Amino acid sequence: MAKNIYSKPVLFTILAVGTVLVGTLVTTFIPMMTAQMHPKLAGLKPYTALQLAGRDVYQSEGCPFCHTQTVRPLKTEVERYGAYSKAGEFYYDRPFLWGTKRTGPDLAREGGKYPDAWQYAHFKDPRAFSPHSIMPSFGWLQDSKLDPAQVQTHMNVLGFPYTPADIQALADKTRLDALVAYVQTLGTAVTRKAAVTAAVTVKKVHIKNPLAGNHEAAERGERLFEQNCEACHGKKGVGYIGPSLKDKNVFLYVKGNVPDDDYFDIIHNGTREGGVEDGRKEKGGMPSFGETLKKDEIWSLVTYIRSLQGEKEE
Ligand code: HEC
Ligand code: HEC
Numbered sequence: 001m002a003k004n005i006y007s008k009p010v011l012f013t014i015l016a017v018g019t020v021l022v023g024t025l026v027t028t029f030i031p032m033m034t035a036q037m038h039p040k041l042a043g044l045k046p047y048t049a050l051q052l053a054g055r056d057v058y059q060s061e062g063c064p065f066c067h068t069q070t071v072r073p074l075k076t077e078v079e080r081y082g083a084y085s086k087a088g089e090f091y092y093d094r095p096f097l098w099g100t101k102r103t104g105p106d107l108a109r110e111g112g113k114y115p116d117a118w119q120y121a122h123f124k125d126p127r128a129f130s131p132h133s134i135m136p137s138f139g140w141l142q143d144s145k146l147d148p149a150q151v152q153t154h155m156n157v158l159g160f161p162y163t164p165a166d167i168q169a170l171a172d173k174t175r176l177d178a179l180v181a182y183v184q185t186l187g188t189a190v191t192r193k194a195a196v197t198a199a200v201t202v203k204k205v206h207i208k209n210p211l212a213g214n215h216e217a218a219e220r221g222e223r224l225f226e227q228n229c230e231a232c233h234g235k236k237g238v239g240y241i242g243p244s245l246k247d248k249n250v251f252l253y254v255k256g257n258v259p260d261d262d263y264f265d266i267i268h269n270g271t272r273e274g275g276v277e278d279g280r281k282e283k284g285g286m287p288s289f290g291e292t293l294k295k296d297e298i299w300s301l302v303t304y305i306r307s308l309q310g311e312k313e314e
Contacts, residue, residue: 038082039088044189046092046160047182049170053151054182057141057175058097066103066135069096069186082109083190104135109187112273115285117241118232119180129231142177210262212298213312221304223298228289237308242286248309252280263302265292 005012031037047055058064066227071077073084085108090096116120124139148170155274156161211217225237237245243253251258252266262278270288271277 009216025201038091041086041088041189044089044091044296046158047147049151049155049162049166050173050178050181050201051185052154052158052160052171052182053146053173053175054178054180055097056151056154057179058182061138061141063107063181064099064217066099068102068106069108070098070101071106071108077106081106082187084181086190089187089189092158092160094217104133107186107189111186111188112284114287115179115241116184118285119183120176121231121241126293127250129193133187138176141179142174145175146170146175146178154159161228177286200204206259207261207264209264209299209302209306211296212306214303217296217300217303218307219304220297221300221302221307224301224305228293229301232286237305239268245305246308248306252277252282254280260299260302260306263305264298267298267301 017212020206046213058293067106069289070085071081071083078084123141126133126135148167151170153160153165153169225233229237232240232242234240239245243250248257249255251262258278258280266277266286268288268290269284270286270290272281273284275282275284293301
């Protein structure tokens with residue numbers, strides 16, 4: 001029998017192709033139909049009408065050519081961007097916008113990293129935040145209104161839930177509003193590492209600023225402030241996206257001066273929603289500078305902030 005098959009090339013080919021096809025069917029297509037292959041994170045919600053419109057802007061403006069939306073499970077990536085991407089995060093993403101190239105940073109954990117006002121200001125003028133940024137300005141999206149009918153059609157095609165009021169509410173929204181709403185959802189279904197550590201409060205030993213009152217340090221701090229902080233805290237710390245730094249008797253919205261090292265900590269670690277600094281609640285939105293600035297640079301900034309608050313220098 002075996003000998004017979006080997007001597008009949010046509011029959012042999014048909015049987016061989018058949019065997020391979022059955023194998024493919026069983027190992028590839030059948031698993032594709034199972035729910036296990038389409039995981040969904042608990043807490044993940046379909047996009048709202050505004051967020052979906054923002055996702056369209058993200059695609060049409062070519063953001064995926066410069067930004068990825070996936071953090072690989074590598075130590076370097078997790079330290080830079082946060083928890084690595086899970087399959088279950090992309091349940092509602094059609095198509096995926098993982099991207100292939102990082103000219104700009106990965107955005108998989110961008111949602112909630114900065115306040116909305118930061119996102120608007122950055123889209124209008126990326127170079128105000130990062131002087132050598134090659135990201136185009138997207139301020140013109142502010143002049144471009146959404147088309148509610150088109151968004152409604154898209155919601156229907158994807159089967160996402162919405163109410164007539166959701167669609168009506170789009171009428172006075174711009175494409176920039178939509179883009180910001182979308183960017184602020186990225187990665188928010190994943191529990192952040194930061195949110196877990198923030199719950200721990202440690203009683204601390206206070207350290208005095210070694211550069212307190214030093215005139216050169218204050219000047220150096222002023223330069224560092226213009227480069228790193230002014231975009232959010234305004235010229236000379238008068239306040240803008242971040243609070244004013246001029247009143248030494250208010251820190252994180254609570255009255256009362258705090259020791260120098262609380263300033264050091266907030267600049268070094270940044271803040272996150274629900275975090276606590278020396279017993280005061282953070283709203284989030286202050287980035288951490290611990291990796292980009294040296295210790296003495298951070299103390300110089302503290303010296304400069306103290307000089308803005310009227311502290312004397314030598
Ligand atoms: C030509 C490449 C390029 C394009 C196109 C581009 N970006 Fe960027 N983007 C960058 C670079 C480079 C940075 C880092 C410097 C900066 O903050 O401006 C950046 C930074 C960002 C940041 C801040 C990330 C962070 O956490 O600091 C966001 C958000 C962002 N881009 C969103 C977008 C969106 C949305 C679009 C599409 C509307 C877009 N970018 C298009 C290159 C690009
Ligand atoms: C992306 C915008 C942004 C940048 C850039 C930024 N900050 Fe902040 N900063 C904030 C926000 C928002 C808060 C409020 C934080 C909160 O409520 O959790 C804050 C809070 C602070 C506070 C606490 C002030 C108070 O009285 O509540 C200090 C001090 C501070 N920032 C210093 C700095 C310094 C110094 C730099 C530059 C090295 C800097 N920040 C850069 C946004 C920013």
